[in-house]
Amino acid sequence: MSDWAAAAGAGEMSAEQIDRAARWLLDESVPADAKASFLEIWHRRGEAPEEVVALAGTVLTHAQPFEVPAGLRPVIDVCGTGGDKLGLFNISTAVMFVAAGAGARVVKHGNRGITSKSGGADVLETLGVPVDLPIPQLYDMLEEAGAVFLFAPAFHPAFKAVAPARKILAERGQPSVFNMIGPLLNPARPEGQLAGVFSEALISLYADVLPHLGRERAWVVHGKAVPDGVMDEISTLGPTLIAKLSPAGPVRETVQPGDLGVPAAVLAELRGGDAAENARLLAEILRGERRGAARDIVVVNAAAAIVVAGLTGDWSEARERAVAALDSGAADDVLRRMRRVAGMR
Numbered sequence: 001m002s003d004w005a006a007a008a009g010a011g012e013m014s015a016e017q018i019d020r021a022a023r024w025l026l027d028e029s030v031p032a033d034a035k036a037s038f039l040e041i042w043h044r045r046g047e048a049p050e051e052v053v054a055l056a057g058t059v060l061t062h063a064q065p066f067e068v069p070a071g072l073r074p075v076i077d078v079c080g081t082g083g084d085k086l087g088l089f090n091i092s093t094a095v096m097f098v099a100a101g102a103g104a105r106v107v108k109h110g111n112r113g114i115t116s117k118s119g120g121a122d123v124l125e126t127l128g129v130p131v132d133l134p135i136p137q138l139y140d141m142l143e144e145a146g147a148v149f150l151f152a153p154a155f156h157p158a159f160k161a162v163a164p165a166r167k168i169l170a171e172r173g174q175p176s177v178f179n180m181i182g183p184l185l186n187p188a189r190p191e192g193q194l195a196g197v198f199s200e201a202l203i204s205l206y207a208d209v210l211p212h213l214g215r216e217r218a219w220v221v222h223g224k225a226v227p228d229g230v231m232d233e234i235s236t237l238g239p240t241l242i243a244k245l246s247p248a249g250p251v252r253e254t255v256q257p258g259d260l261g262v263p264a265a266v267l268a269e270l271r272g273g274d275a276a277e278n279a280r281l282l283a284e285i286l287r288g289e290r291r292g293a294a295r296d297i298v299v300v301n302a303a304a305a306i307v308v309a310g311l312t313g314d315w316s317e318a319r320e321r322a323v324a325a326l327d328s329g330a331a332d333d334v335l336r337r338m339r340r341v342a343g344m345r
Contacts, residue, residue: 002034008042018054025162026062032164039165039176047177049208055177056184056213062158063187066135066150068107072142073191074216075105076309078301079120079183080196080232086225089272091233091297092196093120094282098302100147100334101325104309107142109186111152118275121151126279128339137341145337155187180205184213192217192308194301196232200241207243207250217308218245225267234304236265236297260303261319262296269293286332299323 004021007013013021025035042051068075078095096108110120121131131151133141142148153159162178169176180202183195193215195206199222206220220243223235234240236257243250257264270293272278284290285298302325303318312318325331 002038005034005038005041008038009045011045012048013051013054015050015054018051019058022055022058025165026059026158028161030161032168035162035165036168039178040169040172040174043174043176047180047205049205052177052181052184052205052209053212056181056209059156059158059181059185060187060189062156063185064135064155064157066107066138066155066187068142068188069139072105074310075107075142075188075190076192076194076217076305077107077109077183077186077188077190078194078305079108079110079186081180081183081198081202082119082232083179083198084225084229084231084233086229086231086267087271087273088231088233089270089278089281089294090118090120090123091270091301092194093123094285094298095194095302095305096147096149097282097286097334098298098322098325098331099305099309100145101328101331102302102306102321103311104146104306105142106147106305107150107186107188107190108147109150109152109155109183109188111182118272118278120149122275123278123282124149126275127283127335128342129335130342133342141338141341144341145334147334147338150187152182152185156185184209189214191215192310194218194305194308195220196234197222198230198232200230203241203243203252204250207245211245215245217310219243219304219308220245220250221304229267233297234260234301236260236262236293236300237267237270238264257300260300261316262300263293265293265296270297283335286326286335288326288329288332295326299326 112119112121210218223231223240224238226238299322302322306318
């Protein structure tokens with residue numbers, strides 16, 4: 001057992017210890033099995049919010065910065081941890097277009113599919129939006145389209161050093177802190193965030209951590225899929241547990257699809273496929289060609305993003321703004337503008 005694995009099992013580590021441990025994890029010369037042991041023991045003991053804040057802070061110091069100009073702030077992120085294993089289409093990617101079409105500025109941080117057939121990067125490339133653009137072009141995209149996608153591997157190159165350890169853990173069926181912190185690592189450091197989590201236990205952790213990472217407004221959401229299953233989105237398949245950040249602390253509530261103004265869906269209506277299938281579904285929603293359950297779940301999640309962006313505090317108005325962004329073509333225009341900035345037609 002490495003010294004760091006022993007430290008992880010001994011009890012909560014200080015911010016200084018976490019900083020040193022993070023640098024050790026990001027060192028390519030450290031053996032992968034030693035890192036895997038540390039991460040496994042730490043996860044079994046349970047990562048404290050203060051430890052996650054410290055880890056995220058150190059990882060962000062190693063990231064390629066994305067300094068959003070003051071004139072384009074505030075910005076929000078809309079993303080989830082992944083890991084729900086329901087095979088849903090790319091809901092948060094669709095939400096990016098709708099929220100931006102309603103007037104929010106969205107800097108979405110994401111990756112290729114890891115726990116699904118199609119991640120945000122995969123479906124965006126299929127829609128004609130490259131994810132490997134130079135940073136000046138990404139700034140232009142945010143300004144012109146109101147939305148931009150930051151491809152996590154391009155902004156966190158140091159993560160290559162952790163990949164072999166994560167592979168070892170995946171083969172054991174063992175999660176680690178790196179399965180939960182992706183949505184915390186947006187290098188734009190957005191003021192607002194709609195964060196979906198795959199585990200109910202992560203609601204409290206995220207609610208504790210996000211304010212320390214500069215989020216002024218945030219909703220942490222964990223949906224249920226009746227009769228069995230969970231979602232890192234607001235659910236239209238069952239209840240959703242929500243923690244809304246406020247100056248007085250998180251405000252918790254549980255909502256049902258009817259409370260959100262949409263009928264309950266069935267899982268088959270929300271399932272996606274590979275990048276080509278999901279891109280086709282998203283394009284149909286954005287063009288107003290697809291109605292029903294798939295559009296409904298995009299609308300309610302986009303409405304939450306609109307509230308997080310501070311455009312309105314009223315749920316009914318937020319939902320109406322999301323619907324208007326789709327019906328007017330504004331959401332589809334965000335995609336067209338992104339493609340145009342990228343030099344695509």
